[in-house]
Every structure is written in structure tokens, then in C-alpha cells.
Amino acid sequence: xxxxxxxxxxxxxxxxxxxxxxxxxxxxxxxxxxVNGVPLGNSVVETFTFLILYALxxxxxxxxxxxxxxxxxxxxxxxLAHLIAATIIVFIWMYIGVVVVKAFHPNAxxxxxxxxxxxxxxxxxxxVGFVVFFYAVNYYYAFKEKSKNETHLKALVKEAELHALKSxxxxxxxxxxxxxISSLTMTDPARAQEMVINLSQLMRYSLxxxxxxxxxxxxxxxxxxxxxxxxxxxxxxxxxxxxxIEEDCMKAEIPNMILQPLYENAxxxxxxxxxxxxxxxxxxxxxxxxxxxxxxxxxxxxVLSKKGEGIGLRNIRDxxxxxxGNPHLLRIEDNNNEFTVTxxxxxxQK
Amino acid sequence: MTEKLRTIIVEDxxxxxxxMKNFLSDIESIEIIAECxxxxxxVKMINxxxxxxxxxxxxxxKITGFEMLELLEHKPQIIFATAYDQYxxxxxxxxxxxxxxxxYSKDRLVEAVAKVEERIQTEGRESDVAxxxxxxxxxxxxxxxxVKDRHKIHIAPVDAIRYIESMDDYVMIYTTEGRWxxxxxxxxxxxxxxxxxxxxxxxxxxxxxxxxxxIQQYEKESYVVILHDKTKLKVSxxxxxxxxDILNF
Numbered sequence: 172x173x174x175x176x177x178x179x180x181x182x183x184x185x186x187x188x189x190x191x192x193x194x195x196x197x198x199x200x201x202x203x204x205x206v207n208g209v210p211l212g213n214s215v216v217e218t219f220t221f222l223i224l225y226a227l228x229x230x231x232x233x234x235x236x237x238x239x240x241x242x243x244x245x246x247x248x249x250x251l252a253h254l255i256a257a258t259i260i261v262f263i264w265m266y267i268g269v270v271v272v273k274a275f276h277p278n279a280x281x282x283x284x285x286x287x288x289x290x291x292x293x294x295x296x297x298x299v300g301f302v303v304f305f306y307a308v309n310y311y312y313a314f315k316e317k318s319k320n321e322t323h324l325k326a327l328v329k330e331a332e333l334h335a336l337k338s339x340x341x342x343x344x345x346x347x348x349x350x351x352i353s354s355l356t357m358t359d360p361a362r363a364q365e366m367v368i369n370l371s372q373l374m375r376y377s378l379x380x381x382x383x384x385x386x387x388x389x390x391x392x393x394x395x396x397x398x399x400x401x402x403x404x405x406x407x408x409x410x411x412x413x414x415x416i417e418e419d420c421m422k423a424e425i426p427n428m429i430l431q432p433l434y435e436n437a438x439x440x441x442x443x444x445x446x447x448x449x450x451x452x453x454x455x456x457x458x459x460x461x462x463x464x465x466x467x468x469x470x471x472x473x474v475l476s477k478k479g480e481g482i483g484l485r486n487i488r489d490x491x492x493x494x495x496g497n498p499h500l501l502r503i504e505d506n507n508n509e510f511t512v513t514x515x516x517x518x519x520q521k
Numbered sequence: 522m523t524e525k526l527r528t529i530i531v532e533d534x535x536x537x538x539x540x541m542k543n544f545l546s547d548i549e550s551i552e553i554i555a556e557c558x559x560x561x562x563x564v565k566m567i568n569x570x571x572x573x574x575x576x577x578x579x580x581x582x583k584i585t586g587f588e589m590l591e592l593l594e595h596k597p598q599i600i601f602a603t604a605y606d607q608y609x610x611x612x613x614x615x616x617x618x619x620x621x622x623x624x625y626s627k628d629r630l631v632e633a634v635a636k637v638e639e640r641i642q643t644e645g646r647e648s649d650v651a652x653x654x655x656x657x658x659x660x661x662x663x664x665x666x667x668v669k670d671r672h673k674i675h676i677a678p679v680d681a682i683r684y685i686e687s688m689d690d691y692v693m694i695y696t697t698e699g700r701w702x703x704x705x706x707x708x709x710x711x712x713x714x715x716x717x718x719x720x721x722x723x724x725x726x727x728x729x730x731x732x733x734x735x736i737q738q739y740e741k742e743s744y745v746v747i748l749h750d751k752t753k754l755k756v757s758x759x760x761x762x763x764x765x766d767i768l769n770f
Contacts, residue, residue, distance in 0.1 A: 343580075346604035347534070350623040354540035405534055444582045446559055471582075 176233050177308050184308070192226040213276060220271045221264070221290065228264050229301045232256065236305045253302060261294035324493040328384055331428050331486055332377065343439070344402075351405050366404055373397045377428065384494070388455070388462065389421040395430050399451070402438055409449060410442045416455045423462040425516045426490055430464070432483030433512050437468035440510065445471055460518050467511040484512070491516075525552040526637065529572045531563035531589070532556075532602065533581045537623070541576060541602065544627045548634055560584035561674055564592045571595040573646055574618075574637055579603040584676065588667040590615055591703075592674060598637045662715040666694060668701035675701060679718075684728040684754065685710050720767050722746055722760035730767060 178185040196218050203214035239252040268290070273279045348370060355363035376394045392414075399412045434451065441449045454465040484503065491500040495517050502513040528551050532538045538556055545551045554570055557563040559582050567575060575597045579586040586601065587608075601612045602621040612620045618640055619633035666677045681696040687707045694701050711721050721727050734749045736756070744756040746764070756764065764770075 343604070346623050347537075350540065350604065351534070351536040353624040354536040354543070357543050358539055405536065407535055443580070446582050 176230070177312065178230055178233075188226070188230075192222060196222045213282075216272060216275045217282070220275075221268050224268055224271075225264055225294070225297055228260055229297070231260070232298065232301045233305050233308075236302060236309060253298075257295055257298040260298060261291060264294055265291060320493060324384070324490070327486065327490045327493060328426075331490065334432065334483065334486060343443075347405055348401055355404075362404070366401060369397050369401050373401065377431075384426055385424045386427045387421065388423045388425050388464075391425055391427060391430055392416070392421075395434055398431060398434060402442070406438075406442050409445055409447070410438065411448050411450045413450055413452045414455075415453065417457065419457050420455045420462060423457065423516065423518055425462065425464075426494055429487055429490065429514070430466075432487060433466045433514075436483060436512075437466065437510070441468035441470040447471075457518070458515075460520060462514075462516040462518055464514040464516065465511060466514075467509055469509050472508045487514075526550050526574045526634070526641075527552055527554045527570070527572045528574045528576065529553075529555045529557065529563070529566055529570065529597075530576045531560070531567075531581070531586070532576065532578045533558055534578075537578070537602075541630070544630045545634075547627075548631060550638065551634065560586070560589045563589050564669070564674060567597060568594045572597050573641065574598045574600065574634075576600050576602055579605060579608055584667050584674070587611065587615065591705075592667060592669045598640060600633050600637065663713045666703065668694060668703050670701060675699075677701065679714065682714075682719075682729060683732045683748065684726060684752075687725045717767075720760075720763050722764060723755050723757045726754045726760075728754060733764075733768075736764060 178188065199218045199222070200211075200214045203209040203218065204211050209217075235252060235256040239249045241249060244252075265287070269283060269287075272283060276282060348366070352363050352366050352370075355366065373394065376397075396412075396414075399410070403410050403412070437449075437451045441451065449469055451466070451468045454463075454467075456463055484501070488498065488501045491514075492498045497517075500515045500517075502515075504511040504513070528545070530538055530541055530553065532541065542553060542556075545553060551574075554572060555566045557566055561583050563575075563577070572595075577586040577589070577599055579601060580603065586603075590599065599612075599615070599617040600619045600621060601608070601617050602623060602625070604623040606622055609620050618637045621629060621633055662679075664679050666679065666682070668675050668677060675698075677694065677696045677698070681698060683695045683697060685695070685707070686693045688702070691702050691704055692707060692710065694703060707721075707725075707727065710719075710727055714727065718731070719727050719729055728746060728748070732748045733746050735747045737745050737747060739745055742758070744761050745753045746756055747753055
């Protein structure tokens with residue numbers, strides 16, 4: 172949350188605010204002198220003292236609304252906070268006002284006796300006006316922040332799409348898969364055909380410009396099973412995908428294309444470097460309002476493969492952060508021969 | 522050619538091996554004498570069977586095709602077969618006969634074998650693969666060194682290297698787990714190891730900076746470096762300057 176005062180972060184707003192109060196004051200002075208026949212000096216002191224003074228002190232009301240928002244506090248507390256703040260502000264305002272008037276107004280005593288009660292009431296009413304104004308500013312800021320987040324999210328989804336595509340045309344995957352197909356056309360044409368179809372389906376899924384960012388877990392899982400089945404053709408018994416999925420997870424919603432980078436990592440760091448069978452295990456269960464997905468793979472700790480740049484994992488973390496506003500939904504554990512990634516995806520309450 | 526080319530295939534994927542065998546079965550001059558699933562097996566079989574030609578994948582479990590070449594006592598003709606195009610230059614530096622990009626056609630494979638036959642006619646059966654390799658590594662600093670003593674291949678992470686000593690045409694690599702000989706030059710290691718972690722202190726020594734416990738003067742303008750395990754290594758004048766630069770004293 173940005174608690175900076177909008178008058179500091181937005182100079183245009185400050186200028187508009189200032190001009191507004193000078194304009195109002197000027198109009199009131201003109202009315203007082205021309206219509207009511209008050210001497211010019213008197214009306215200038217009367218009006219400017221109180222209005223401009225209030226405009227200055229009233230700027231502090233921003234902090235009152237920022238620290239007693241309706242989202243975090245009960246209505247009673249918010250009203251109480253405003254009541255106290257209003258009283259303090261009106262008191263300060265009146266006090267300084269009286270001091271200034273006494274110094275410059277020719278017949279201060281008489282004028283003050285007349286107006287002090289009315290001004291106090293006006294002070295409270297103006298307070299309400301300021302609160303409304305600052306709430307509006309606050310909501311405008313929140314709205315702008317939200318749309319900025321959405322733009323960021325769109326960029327991340329695009330990046331994920333691009334990444335998914337790139338990983339399919341990287342030599343690890345596409346060219347080796349095509350080489351496997353080339354081999355199968357001679358020895359096992361039926362399997363070659365199956366692999367071509369799987370590859371096509373997989374590419375169609377990631378090529379599709381799906382604007383809605385969430386899919387059912389079932390759909391995402393099917394897609395990743397395709398991916399794993401293609402890799403399985405290449406790696407044979409070295410790759411052993413195991414799924415332990417509880418039935419009620421299938422309808423859960425998750426951001427699309429969020430799982431594939433995890434399986435890619437499991438293959439790149441686990442299967443690719445191994446000579447033995449590597450289990451790639453997926454556990455999934457609904458944990459209250461959280462869909463918990465755990466993907467783990469063993470790896471040979473003696474092999475020092477080059478550390479990946481981790482773009483895949485970082486991208487997932489960023490997307491979860493933007494969508495759910497929580498940076499702790501992705502957890503990584505590396506205990507020297509097993510790598511585990513845990514995803515927690517919040518679900519809507521039923 | 523009357524004599525057949527005795528050939529070994531080193532390739533970790535079964536389907537890729539099948540494809541290659543299938544293509545090669547129609548080439549009269551080829552006789553496949555072994556198939557290997559990983560680099561360790563590859564080194565063992567090549568040194569044992571001394572083939573004329575090896576088909577070699579690059580990205581394999583345990584050690585890469587290039588690391589394998591450094592461990593060969595027998596130097597056959599090499600044809601790389603890989604899905605990566607970015608290693609072509611390196612393969613050329615290793616003096617490989619050809620570089621096949623997967624998926625490749627049968628014609629392309631036949632062409633590669635023809636190149637090998639031509640080479641053997643002009644150069645004889647043994648090639649000089651990996652012998653003329655440039656001292657300057659192309660892609661970043663090393664993160665591991667693959668070494669071999671008699672029967673075992675050992676992968677030493679660069680983090681485990683304590684210091685390196687030159688011994689004529691070889692270097693002795695001292696690691697936390699033991700010491701190994703390797704046929705490489707000091708210049709090679711000086712340029713391939715990260716200069717923030719390793720320093721050349723003498724014509725004969727490269728030391729890991731973190732292993733240094735103290736630097737002692739034993740004569741006017743001569744110094745020795747003392748490692749944490751009390752090993753003493755001589756420091757040359759240039760070496761002393763290098764130490765000064767990296768340790769800021």
C-alpha cells in the first residue's frame with residue numbers, strides 16, 4: 172500500500188486543489204463586499220483566514236482515511252476515528268483562525284461572538300466534504316493500481332505462452348522428438364503416428380490464444396500428460412511418471428500452462444542426467460480452499476549439471492503473486508537427491 | 522576399401538540408436554562392433570575395442586561427448602550426431618569428421634561416412650581428434666573437470682579443486698577428494714577457471730584463492746603461499762603481483 176500523500180506524489184492534484192480554494196475564497200469575498208457591503212479588508216481576512224487555513228489543515232485528513240479503511244476496520248471504529256480527527260482539526264483550525272482574526276480584524280471581538288458557533292459547525296461539515304474528496308482520490312488510486320497489475324499479469328501470461336512455445340522448439344524437445352518419430356516410422360509406424368498426433372495436440376494447446384487465464388486442473392493435467400508421454404517415448408524406462416490425484420481436484424481451477432515448466436525441470440535435471448529410472452511423482456489434493464500440487468523427482472546428486480537460470484520457476488512465482496497477491500504459493504525443496512516443488516492454488520469458496 | 526570400418530555408436534536414446542543402426546545397416550563399409558548408452562561406457566569401449574569410427578551424441582547422462590573425447594587413449598574418427606546446432610564450431614575445433622543435426626536423412630549419413638573414408642585414406646586409421654583443441658574455452662568458465670585414472674572416470678567439480686601443478690605435458694589436479702593427472706596445459710586452466718576464484722602464482726601453480734591461508738616471505742622478494750593444509754607453494758614475481766591484485770593488499 173502506498174501511503175504517500177497524493178499531494179506529494181501528484182503535483183497536478185496539488186495545484187488543482189490550491190486553485191479551487193483560492194477561487195472559492197475569491198468568489199466569497201466578492202459576494203461579501205459587493206452584495207452584503209462588508210468592507211473589503213474585513214471580508215478578505217474573514218474568508219481567507221478560515222477557508223485557506225482549512226484547506227491547509229484539511230490535507231491531513233488523507234492520513235485519517237488511509238489508516239482507518241473500511242476494509243480493515245469495523246464501521247464503528249472508522250466513525251469514531253473520524254469524529255476524533257474532526258474535533259482535533261476543527262479545534263486547531265478555530266484556534267489559529269481566532270488568533271489571526273484578532274491580529275488583523277478591526278472589530279474582532281464583536282465579529283467572533285457572532286460567528287464562532289456557526290463556524291464550528293461549518294468546520295465539521297467541511298470535514299465531511301474533505302473525507303468524501305479523499306475517499307474518491309483513494310479509490311481512484313486503487314483502481315489505477317489494479318489496472319496496472321492486470322497489465323503486468325497479461326505480460327506474464329504472454330511470457331509463459333512464449334516460454335511454453337520456446338521449450339517445444341528447443342532442441343531438447345522438438346528435434347529429438349522428431350528424430351524419435353523418424354526412427355519409429357521404420358520400426359513401429361503406429362507408434363510414430365501416435366507420437367505425431369500427441370505432439371500436434373500439445374502444440375495446439377500452447378499455440379491457442381486463450382485469453383481466460385484459468386483452466387480446470389483436469390485440462391492442464393491432460394496436457395502435461397501428453398508432454399510426458401512424448402518424453403516417455405524418447406527416454407523409455409528412464410522416465411516413470413506417477414500420478415496420485417484425488418478425484419475432487421479435477422474441477423479445481425488453476426492458471427494455464429503453469430505446470431509444464433515444472434515437468435520440464437524434472438526431465439532436464441532428473442531424467443536427462445540419469446542412467447536409472449527416475450520417478451516423476453505428482454501428488455494433488457484439495458486442502459480446504461487450497462489446491463495443493465506437489466511434483467517431485469529424484470536425481471543423481473553426483474552429477475553436476477549446469478545450474479539452470481530458473482526463469483521457469485521465477486515466472487510461475489511471479490504469476491501466482493500477481494493473480495493471488497501472495498508470494499509464498501510456490502515452495503521449492505532440494506534435499507540433495509530429491510527435488511520437490513509445491514504449488515498452492517487458492518480456490519473460490521463454494 | 523577392403524577393410525570394414527569398425528564402428529561404435531554412443532547414444533543415450535534407444536530410438537535414436539535404432540535409427541542410426543537401421544541407416545548404417547545398408548552401408549556396406551560399416552561394421553557396428555558396439556553400442557553404448559552413456560559416456561562412461563563409451564570411453565571404456567573405445568579404449569578397449571579401438572574402433573575406426575565413433576558416432577557420438579553430445580548431451581548424455583554423466584559426461585558429455587566432448588568430455589568423453591578428452592579421456593580417450595585411442596583416437597578414432599568422430600561423427601557427432603546431436604539436436605543442438607550450437608556445438609558445431611566446437612566440434613570443428615575438436616577436428617570431428619562431421620556433424621549431423623537430428624533428425625538427419627539417410628543420404629546425409631552416407632555422406633558423413635564417405636567423408637570419414639576419405640580422411641582415413643589420406644590420414645590413416647587413427648585421427649587426431651581432440652588433440653589440437655584450442656586452449657581457449659568458448660563458453661564461460663568450467664564448472665567441472667572430468668579425469669580418469671586407469672579404470673575409473675571421475676568427475677571433479679571445480680569447487681573441489683584446491684590447486685593445479687604443471688608436470689611437463691600434463692597437469693596434476695589436487696582436489697579435496699584426491700589428485701588426478703590430465704593432459705591439458707596450464708594455459709588452458711588459467712583461461713578456463715574463473716579468475717575470481719583461481720590465481721596463477723607461479724609458472725607451475727594455479728591456486729584456488731579460498732585455499733590460501735597465508736603468504737610468507739622467506740627471502741628478499743621471494744614468497745611462498747601456505748594453504749590451509751600447510752602445503753607450501755612457490756610464488757613467482759608475476760604470481761606475487763597476481764596475488765596482490767586479487768587479494769587487494
